[in-house]
Amino acid sequence: MVDTTSSSATTGGSLMARFLSRFGSTNRMPILIVIAILWLVLMLAIALSADLISPYRFTQMDLRNRLSLPVFMGGSWAHVLGTDELGRDVLSRLITSIRMSLLIAFGATIIGAVIGVTLGFVAAHFRGLIEQAVLALVDFSAAIPFLVLALAVLAFFGNSLVLFVCLLGFHAWERYARIARGLAISGKMHGYAAAVHQLGASPWRLYGRHILPNIASTLIVSMTLAFPEIILLESGLSFLGLGIQPPDTSLGNMVGFGREYLSSAPWIMLAPAFVITVTALCVSLLGDWLRDRLDPTLS
Amino acid sequence: MTGGTADLLDACDLARSYMIRRGLLGRSTAVRAVDGVSLKLARGETLGLVGESGCGKSTTARLVLGIEPPDEGVVRFDGAAMPRSGTSAWATLRRRMQMVYQDPLQALDKRLTIGTQIAEPLDIHRIGTPAEREQRVAAVMAEVGLQPHHAGRHPQSLSGGQRQRAVIARALVTNPDLLVCDEPISALDVSIQALVLNLLMDLQERSGMGMLFVSHDLRAVRQISHRVAVMYLGRIVEEGEPDAVLHEPAHPYTQALVSAIPHPGKTASRVILQGDPPNPANRPTGCAFHPRCPVATATCRTETPDLKPRASDGRRVACHVAHGEASSARAPASLETC
Numbered sequence: 001m002v003d004t005t006s007s008s009a010t011t012g013g014s015l016m017a018r019f020l021s022r023f024g025s026t027n028r029m030p031i032l033i034v035i036a037i038l039w040l041v042l043m044l045a046i047a048l049s050a051d052l053i054s055p056y057r058f059t060q061m062d063l064r065n066r067l068s069l070p071v072f073m074g075g076s077w078a079h080v081l082g083t084d085e086l087g088r089d090v091l092s093r094l095i096t097s098i099r100m101s102l103l104i105a106f107g108a109t110i111i112g113a114v115i116g117v118t119l120g121f122v123a124a125h126f127r128g129l130i131e132q133a134v135l136a137l138v139d140f141s142a143a144i145p146f147l148v149l150a151l152a153v154l155a156f157f158g159n160s161l162v163l164f165v166c167l168l169g170f171h172a173w174e175r176y177a178r179i180a181r182g183l184a185i186s187g188k189m190h191g192y193a194a195a196v197h198q199l200g201a202s203p204w205r206l207y208g209r210h211i212l213p214n215i216a217s218t219l220i221v222s223m224t225l226a227f228p229e230i231i232l233l234e235s236g237l238s239f240l241g242l243g244i245q246p247p248d249t250s251l252g253n254m255v256g257f258g259r260e261y262l263s264s265a266p267w268i269m270l271a272p273a274f275v276i277t278v279t280a281l282c283v284s285l286l287g288d289w290l291r292d293r294l295d296p297t298l299s
Numbered sequence: 300m301t302g303g304t305a306d307l308l309d310a311c312d313l314a315r316s317y318m319i320r321r322g323l324l325g326r327s328t329a330v331r332a333v334d335g336v337s338l339k340l341a342r343g344e345t346l347g348l349v350g351e352s353g354c355g356k357s358t359t360a361r362l363v364l365g366i367e368p369p370d371e372g373v374v375r376f377d378g379a380a381m382p383r384s385g386t387s388a389w390a391t392l393r394r395r396m397q398m399v400y401q402d403p404l405q406a407l408d409k410r411l412t413i414g415t416q417i418a419e420p421l422d423i424h425r426i427g428t429p430a431e432r433e434q435r436v437a438a439v440m441a442e443v444g445l446q447p448h449h450a451g452r453h454p455q456s457l458s459g460g461q462r463q464r465a466v467i468a469r470a471l472v473t474n475p476d477l478l479v480c481d482e483p484i485s486a487l488d489v490s491i492q493a494l495v496l497n498l499l500m501d502l503q504e505r506s507g508m509g510m511l512f513v514s515h516d517l518r519a520v521r522q523i524s525h526r527v528a529v530m531y532l533g534r535i536v537e538e539g540e541p542d543a544v545l546h547e548p549a550h551p552y553t554q555a556l557v558s559a560i561p562h563p564g565k566t567a568s569r570v571i572l573q574g575d576p577p578n579p580a581n582r583p584t585g586c587a588f589h590p591r592c593p594v595a596t597a598t599c600r601t602e603t604p605d606l607k608p609r610a611s612d613g614r615r616v617a618c619h620v621a622h623g624e625a626s627s628a629r630a631p632a633s634l635e636t637c
Contacts, residue, residue: 191405198366199420199469200393213410 033289036282043279047099054092055080059247062087070267082267084258093249094271100250101276104165105230109223111169116176117219121207123177124184134181138174146171146233154242164243171233172226179222183215217291224287228280235276251276306375307476307509308340313362313372315355319580330580332358333369334533337606338511342476345503345510347524347541349517349556351576355533356513360481363511364396365389377476394424397470399499401482403462407454413465414440414450420473435472443468443498460491464498471502478503479511484519492516496523517560521545529553532579532587535606538615549609549616551592586619594620 046053056062062083069075070082070090081090123134153167184207187193196210235252237243239259244250246257251272258269313336320327333355340346348356361367363374365381374381376396382388397420400406407416414436421432437447443464454462463483470478480499484492500523503510514520520527521541528538529550537550548554555570572591577583586604589595598619606617616622 192408194366195398195400195406195466196408196419198364198393198398199423200390201419201423202390205423210408210411214408 032285036285039282043098046095047102050095050099054095056089056092058092058096067265081271084268090271097249097251097254101231104234105227107165108168108230109227112173113176113223116173117180120177120180121184123181125203138177141174168230175222179218184211187211221287221291224283227283231276306339307342309375310338310363311373312337313369315358315362315369328580331533336535340509342509343507345512345524347520347527348513349520350530354530356530357481360479360513364479394473395475396477397475399466399470399480399483402486403466404454406466409454412451417469417472439468439472459487463495475508477509481513536617549614549621550618551594552588
């Protein structure tokens, strides 16, 4: 898989690096961050070009080559990462799964952040009853085990990709709401936000132009923490049979079905598990670094 | 609206209470931070507001700007009543009344450059084209003594004096009629205080705006003000010409304040007040100052003095003794209500 995408990934990576180097021209990017960016760009490139680069269709079965070994364990080049119990090519399934999981994780993280920050700002702006209502919702959401809520929603409304992404988006919204409300209130009470209010700024300008950029570093860190969680949550739900339904596939779905062959054919599960771990790690590293870079008050 | 002869700002009997609660189950009590303050300010005039911390100076400043609504009383700006905070009429009025803050680093957004922030009032009120805004920002920056290259800098890379100049520039960019300065120099180095004071005086002379200068620094107030009002526990106790008030204070509290100004080489008798500043939640009866007053009489404990002109020279003062309504026999201050 590296052979087919490395050229596009490196050009994309250097562009990204040049873009990011504008944030801090004084010191060079740590090598770990370069690796993290390259990995994430590679994942994005795979997700975008999944149909072009997968050697087989991800549902295509090759019954004569069931459970064939990957190349590095002595298998044939026909199936680089081996095949599963139905003879489906693991590499092709991995590529399709990366697209699905990235879509879900990005979509859900952004939905959660938008809902949480909006409600947090609404609470901070109006105070009083509206704030109490938002806080009650936050406590309610934090008190219900998410898995129970997900089971109920998926059982009642059936399963579709859009619903699934929205559902996962509700996973961590209360965290963003708490952060956004707390920081907005403390900013409003004294300091720059009070000064901007006195200048006659509208709430849109106050929250969009001043408070949001000032709390963005905290939110970005929170998002990078939520991103791997959502990948894992999706894996868990898919594993329980509530998430992505076969024949569609996702990383968690692959791990779930590969578990049965863990001792006899570990490659089915190890490839998606590796991708989940490395992607989650890279997002965390990048988020931490971005937080420092995007904050001009840190020198 | 009305002609230039009317007062720019007319605040009448302002009162503002805050609820505080002591302890977990304590009953909440009202603290009257400002209690019946009346102010008048004409164009081109500077009114200094002095008093110790907690006496309600900053609350008065916020009430005057309409950032908070008063519980009682009215603020009239240029003849019209102040709209409620947050309404569009109030927001529109912001271009005519601006504020300078105590801590310039807090008042500026650390993420935006100085130039962007100085231009912000123009963006908010949609004044001029982008090119005109740029010119206006450059002009006002030059006026307050900032270099053009400072426009691209962030607040934390400027010195304290430069930051306060930036805050002043942001306040002045819309050519306001009223500038409220809330302790504008107390967070600055002594060497920079004089520069900022001179800057404010120059700017006022040129633009003819009215200025409310809130400070606990008597000498700064004396230097910059045309009139000075002394506040104690939410009320104005004395008001008059700064030289007259600070040379011959009529109210015992002002006397104590003035005697606290250090004079090198001069060992004048200093009035040292007894006791702590009283708790505004538990206001003494009568004159609020009587528990600490060296000349308090029985009348002072029961009757609240009004702020009215003194018979001899017309100085406005709120004290029974100064008005000669009570005998000024020097009695030891009682501390019973503290």
